[in-house]
Amino acid sequence: MTIYESDLPxxxxxxxxxxxxxSRLVIVTHNTGKREVFRRASADSDSEKLFELSDSLARQVGTLLEGAYFQPVQSTDIETLLGDNTLLEWVEVGEDSRVADKTLAESDLRQETGASIIAIERDDEVITSPGGDTVVKAGDVLIVIGPRAACRDFAEFVTGA
Incomplete structure (x- = not known):
């Protein structure tokens, strides 16, 4: 990312x-504190004004953009607690998973771990309440519900970790 700065006498x-x-985002900071924000489709094109902010509002928006109020944390593990000990968890099926290319009935996941699959995310599709004849594929994300220990066992069983 390149930022160009110039004085406007x-x-x-x-x-x-x-x-x-x-494209370019152009921010003009006036001596009064007012900010004007423009967009240019290319370095040689004219600017299109997007919005204008007072000094005070620009500073508030700036703190939001820098993450002062909320710092997003990207996580590979998603865990949602429901009640005291029940989790809703997402587990990805790897290429070498022992459940890949098996039906849910063949994999015997509920009996092995005590956790239940409530949905499967596959590409842009969500399979809700999958039946025993549903085939699990590598790349699927299994959405599981159960006690914490059962969900941990489930993830270990599916990932081999």
């Missing part, structure tokens, strides 16, 4: 931020 400063698609 009698006005303030201008910053141009190159975006990934070749």
């Amino acid at each position: 009698g006005v303030g400063k201008k910053h141009e931020v190159e975006l990934g698609d070749g």
Whole structure:
């Protein structure tokens, strides 16, 4: 990412931020504190004004953008607690998983672990309440419900970890 800065005599400063698609975000900070935000389709095109903010509002929005109030944390493990000891968990099926290319009945997951599959995410599709004849495929994400220990056993059984 490249940022260009230039002085605007009698006005303030201008910053141009190159975006990934070749367009630019242009931010003009006036000496009064007012901010104007523009978008340019390319370095040579005219600017289109998107919005204007007062100094106070610009600073508030800036703290939101920098993550002062919420810092997202990307996690590979998703765990949702329902009640005191019941979890809702997402478990991805790897290529070498012992349940890949087997039906739910063949894999015997509920009897082996005590957790139940309530849905399967496959590409852009969600299979809700899958039956015993549903085939589990590598790349599927199994949505499981059960006690914490059962969900842990389930994840270990499916991933081999």
